[in-house]
Amino acid sequence: MQPVIFGIVLAMYLVAVMGNALLVTVACSDPKLHTPMYFLLSQLSFIDIFLTTITVPQMLVHTLSTNRIISYNCCMIQLFFFMAVGSMEGHLLAAMAYDRCVAICDPLRYSAIVSHRLCLRITLTSWVIVSLNSLLYSVLVTHLTFCGNQVTHFFCDITPLLQLSCTRPVVNEMLIFTEGVAVVVSPFFILGSYARIGIAIAHMHSIAALRKALSTCSSHILVVLLLYGSVIRMYLRPSSSYDLDQDRQVAIFYTVVTPMLNPLIYSLRNQEVKGALRRLFRKLWISGNFQPGSQANREWKHES
Template sequence: MAQRNLTRPSEFLLLGFSEEPELQPLIFGLFLSMYLITVFGNLLIILAISSDSHLHTPMYFFLSNLSFVDICFTSTTIPKMLWNIYIQSQVITYEACIIQVYFLMLFAGLDDFLLTVMAYDRFVAICHPLYYMVIMNPKVCRILVLVSWAISVLHSLLQTLMVLRLSFCEELEIPHYFCELNQMVQLACSDSFPNDLVIYITAVLLAGGPLTGIFYSYTKIASSIHRISSAQGKYKAFSTCVSHLSVVSLFYCTSLGVYVSSAVTHSSNLHSSATASVMYTVLTPMLNPFIYSLRNKDLKRGLKILFEEACCILHWT
């Protein structure tokens, strides 16, 4: 029997990680803990940077923006998943699914562009240190962030509008814990070739372009560090890049892992893509604050100042 087309379905079913009832409390507790760590960790980074005037520099300006985006990125998916587990439901409305797709694409794109901007910041700091404050002045920093927002907003709007043109069949089960773009396109009964084409082209441009920029920046950085005569100077220059390189590697490796997993996933293992997606939607935003704070003396000082101010406020209240 042919499936009946539904141009605008009322809801989708998010299958999540497992349908076993006994595993739901464990999944709920695990993801609630990871979400709270992500929110509070990134919030502490933002507050530490804002409270310490020594951290009002381009590098930490971009880092605070990255922390804000990571909070929003995780908040797009995890609260809905936790609520569904709590009420023992797998339902998400069509409208909520479209909104989730939009904001997922928006914040994923912003993560990508901000990491590229931060690589450019390190390139200028190491390769052109005498002109650093001239090139990376506050106006330029704000423009770089605004351009990142503008491109990400337009891209996510394009992808969302492309999804809105699709009609869907009766089987609306998404083997994921959120409305993932590729999974939604695969559920369509109408011609999805334009969607696949747009996804492919934008992935090449908006992922390959920033990655090329990051690679070029670090090629120049490596060349500049190699020309430094003293070992201490080399170590100091390289140490300013270690945290960013770690985050870039984590972001791109986990994202690549998700798409490789999706490509090789068969119907017998529908939940593997959802499990792989945890790496870049939850784990990477959660680890970013730890990566940037563990080896950063300036940020540790900012966190210390923040805690001292908080203790003083609590003492006087």
């Protein structure tokens, strides 16, 4: 089954990378998408590319290889980047929830409240927070004593490394349920944003306004459910309930399937993104047909 698994995971990885790269290209190249919301969306797509690239290529190599070795230093580096990027995704979704909340609850002041400068500050601040948090976890893991050198996972994650420790890592587990909750689950003020949105929707008397508000939030809600459903299942549970097989399945969903679905969710359910994609493909088609030396260009010159 290894070649079959390799082919399936490789296909999903390529779809995830190309889909998110296309979304970043559209958000950066189309002037109509130069808004705070699509800046945050392009950052989320960049994070999804980074997240899959941290784990999946090594998994693909090890799937078809008998030498499934990763050095200790590379394992710690992978752990650091995985935790930082994974936490950053939650912060971006929280910022996007705040953006939607202001757009629906206070639309007249939206441009004054949510600006490109604010989004840039939120992004940079979030990177600093998640990097320091990930560095703390990585340093604590390096001080553990391990009984063996076989990580029962397809990448170096915090849970399988704690399971490999000879003694119960009480400090690490306390951090996961205290400081870790503050960093990873703190973006759950998404719930607060959507509580305000729900109140605003309840007071809407126009069916058209209600429909527009729901369509504005539906894609984001779906992405939030996919992300946090996986995160809660993977990390916010006692170590005694750890199940290797289930954890691998959830990890595959979190690192491959969710990044693959995110651009599809935002492109298929968003008229502005679909319009930008059509304009981008039309521009590429026209530039390809009228390049110097192309057959179409030569025929056009000859006829004129």
